[in-house]
Amino acid sequence: MINSTTTAETTHVMQLPRKVIIGERILSNTSQLIKDNIKVNSKIALITGENVKSKIIDTIEENFAANNTEFQWIIAGDASFESVGKIENELKQDKIEIIIGIGGGRCIDIGKMAANNLKKPFISIPTSASHDGISSPFVSLRGSDKPYSIKVETPIEIIADLHIISNAPGKLIASGCGDLIAKITAVKDWEIARDDNGEYFGEYAANLSSLSAKMMLDISKQIVNGQIDKKISRTIVEGLISSGVAAGIAGSSRPCSGSEHLFSHALEYISNGRCGLHGERVGIGTIIMAKLHKLNWIEIKNALKIIGAPTTAKEIRADKDEIIKAFVLAKKIRPERYTILNKIDINKNQIQDLVEEVGII
Numbered sequence: 001m002i003n004s005t006t007t008a009e010t011t012h013v014m015q016l017p018r019k020v021i022i023g024e025r026i027l028s029n030t031s032q033l034i035k036d037n038i039k040v041n042s043k044i045a046l047i048t049g050e051n052v053k054s055k056i057i058d059t060i061e062e063n064f065a066a067n068n069t070e071f072q073w074i075i076a077g078d079a080s081f082e083s084v085g086k087i088e089n090e091l092k093q094d095k096i097e098i099i100i101g102i103g104g105g106r107c108i109d110i111g112k113m114a115a116n117n118l119k120k121p122f123i124s125i126p127t128s129a130s131h132d133g134i135s136s137p138f139v140s141l142r143g144s145d146k147p148y149s150i151k152v153e154t155p156i157e158i159i160a161d162l163h164i165i166s167n168a169p170g171k172l173i174a175s176g177c178g179d180l181i182a183k184i185t186a187v188k189d190w191e192i193a194r195d196d197n198g199e200y201f202g203e204y205a206a207n208l209s210s211l212s213a214k215m216m217l218d219i220s221k222q223i224v225n226g227q228i229d230k231k232i233s234r235t236i237v238e239g240l241i242s243s244g245v246a247a248g249i250a251g252s253s254r255p256c257s258g259s260e261h262l263f264s265h266a267l268e269y270i271s272n273g274r275c276g277l278h279g280e281r282v283g284i285g286t287i288i289m290a291k292l293h294k295l296n297w298i299e300i301k302n303a304l305k306i307i308g309a310p311t312t313a314k315e316i317r318a319d320k321d322e323i324i325k326a327f328v329l330a331k332k333i334r335p336e337r338y339t340i341l342n343k344i345d346i347n348k349n350q351i352q353d354l355v356e357e358v359g360i361i
Helices: 024-036 050-066 080-094 106-119 160-165 171-181 183-197 203-220 230-250 261-272 276-293 297-309 320-333 347-356
Strands: 002-005 009-015 019-023 043-046 070-074 097-104 122-126 157-163
Touching: 009 230, 019 024, 019 080, 019 230, 024 122, 024 157, 024 183, 043 050, 043 106, 050 070, 050 097, 070 080, 080 106, 097 106, 106 122, 157 160, 157 230, 160 171, 160 230, 171 183, 171 203, 171 230, 171 276, 171 297, 183 203, 183 261, 183 276, 203 230, 261 276, 261 320, 276 297, 320 347
Parallel strands: 019 157, 043 070, 043 097, 097 122, 122 157
Antiparallel strands: 002 009
């Protein structure tokens, strides 16, 4: 951990992963990759879903057995505090030394939260590139009065197997791309919070996050017929990891999460999680907020289309009323987070005109 002091004499803490390993078919060497970074004396908990476990069980168990590494499987429930509580109670009964989350956003967030509460090291093993929670010190869980990300400890190690990630369903990778493109409006929101409210603004973290977003716009021009190959998958994974690191450097989710994320959280709340994946909602939110910021929303929308991410409400099973309600609710989700939504005052008819103009409804 590095203490950082700004000219305004405010202090924040940077949390960065100790090691990031990206490669082809490296899951078969998981136990050794862990032991190279951490001294393992007792059991490791592997938190995952039934589907992911069925695909990796032979690889993991063979590798752990070969390295005399004790482990136990934990099947994750939904992404809620109740699920985390059940897992914590189960883990307290055993001498668990390390917690690993294997899967998509749900299993990684559950593992990250449980590890944080139990004061155990956490290792992130993504099986898809669906959002930047792979490496960030934040989780998003249901069952709290705060429908947005909560700060926890950052993963100490990330193991990303490109063979598994590149073979995940295409909509998961497209969701990750939506989460990356969202950094365009997130950084703009952070800038206006700096300019209007004197909020701390980390130049390096902002530039790192913006780079990930620009990279996605550039990558979209290389994609033909929606095909994302392993080379592009690697770049997307690296971008998501870098984005999470930017949040760790900033000491907050500011470089990664702005008005577009508030819109996404509001829509998730209104629809009870029915309307699309996190990155899909965020991508649509980015189109809307880019228009408000007077940015090139058409370029953003076209990039999302090429990547295969949704660009309309219908594609995420949301109707006009839900989109408008989510827009109205968005700035109330986190009243302390100053964004472009605090600078505008528009009624429901004007909101409808806005989302119609950008083609969301």
